[in-house]
Amino acid sequence: MTMGASRFGLKGGNIRCWCRSSSSAGESADRASRENGEEMTRGLRSCVYCGVAFAGTGRALYCSQRCRNRVYVERHREERRAYLLQRRALHPRPPRLVLPPRACEQCGQPFTPFRADARYCSARCRYQAFLQRHHT
Numbered sequence: 034m035t036m037g038a039s040r041f042g043l044k045g046g047n048i049r050c051w052c053r054s055s056s057s058a059g060e061s062a063d064r065a066s067r068e069n070g071e072e073m074t075r076g077l078r079s080c081v082y083c084g085v086a087f088a089g090t091g092r093a094l095y096c097s098q099r100c101r102n103r104v105y106v107e108r109h110r111e112e113r114r115a116y117l118l119q120r121r122a123l124h125p126r127p128p129r130l131v132l133p134p135r136a137c138e139q140c141g142q143p144f145t146p147f148r149a150d151a152r153y154c155s156a157r158c159r160y161q162a163f164l165q166r167h168h169t
C-alpha cells in the first residue's frame with residue numbers, strides 16, 4: 034500500500050492526467066521515453082538505421098530507401114562473411130602453386146610464372162610471339 038497513490042489518485046481536480054503529473058520524476062520519465070522513439074505515436078519516428086526523425090506510414094522503420102538498402106546490405110554482408118568463414122573451414126584452399134622462375138620465350142627475361150604452362154613474362158611478349166608466329 035503506497036501512500037502516494039491514495040493521496041494523489043482520488044482528490045480530483047488538481048491532477049488531471051497521470052502522465053502529466055507535476056512531479057519532476059514524471060517529467061524526466063516522459064523525456065526519456067520520447068528520446069527512445071516514442072515519437073511514433075505522433076506520426077514521427079526515428080529511422081532505425083540513421084536515427085533521423087521522419088514521418089512514416091504503416092510499419093516503416095527507415096527514413097528512406099537508402100537506409101533500408103544499407104541495412105539489407107549490412108545484414109547480408111554479415112551472413113556472407115559467416116558463410117565464407119564456414120566454407121573456408123570446410124574446404125581449405127589448396128596452397129598456391131609456387132613455380133621456379135623461368136626465361137621468357139620471347140624476350141629472354143627471367144620471370145615467375147603464374148601458371149605451370151606460362152611461356153612469356155607478360156601479355157606484351159605473348160602478343161609479340163603471336164605476331165611473329167603469324168608473320169613468318
Ligand SMILES: [Zn+2]
Pocket residue numbers: 080081082083084085095096097100
Ligand atoms: Zn535513415
Ligand SMILES: [Zn+2]
Pocket residue numbers: 137138139140141142153154155158
Ligand atoms: Zn618477355
